[in-house]
């Protein structure tokens with residue numbers, strides 16, 4: 354499983370903001386889906402029903418983006434609802450890349466429409482090289498150290514994705530404007 358350092362690195366790569374408060378908020382947002390552990394560890398609810406289900410779903414990303422449209426404070430105007438959705442989506446996708454056993458703890462991305470679990474063990478060998486589990490003090494330290502090494506490449510990948518998407522959006526917009534101006 355990915356820990357906060359990796360999720361935060363991706364979230365910070367998705368923004369152009371230089372506001373430290375926005376960075377803190379995005380760091381929090383990037384790990385918000387894992388607060389489902391409160392239900393599992395705090396309330397003792399079954400992990401297979403409450404972890405990596407609703408809080409890691411497309412539905413949750415869209416719902417949070419819509420909520421952000423309503424409650425966004427002026428101080429965090431730099432954080433758009435689209436960015437909120439992208440940061441939450443990035444959490445789910447990063448978790449999918451760190452899924453060793455898709456049947457046991459894959460991401461239920463299409464909750465509540467489907468209980469199909471998704472995940473690919475792309476980054477798993479890397480994590481296994483540093484330890485078998487983050488659920489111990491030494492395991493958490495080792496995995497966090499690995500994620501500090503991964504933070505740069507993850508940040509750069511997210512930044513490249515943001516620049517690529519912006520470039521596509523501009524291309525699409527100019528293609529829409531061009532025929533209209535040609536008619537004049």
Ligand SMILES: [Zn+2]
Nearest residue numbers: 386387444448
């Ligand atoms: Zn997660």
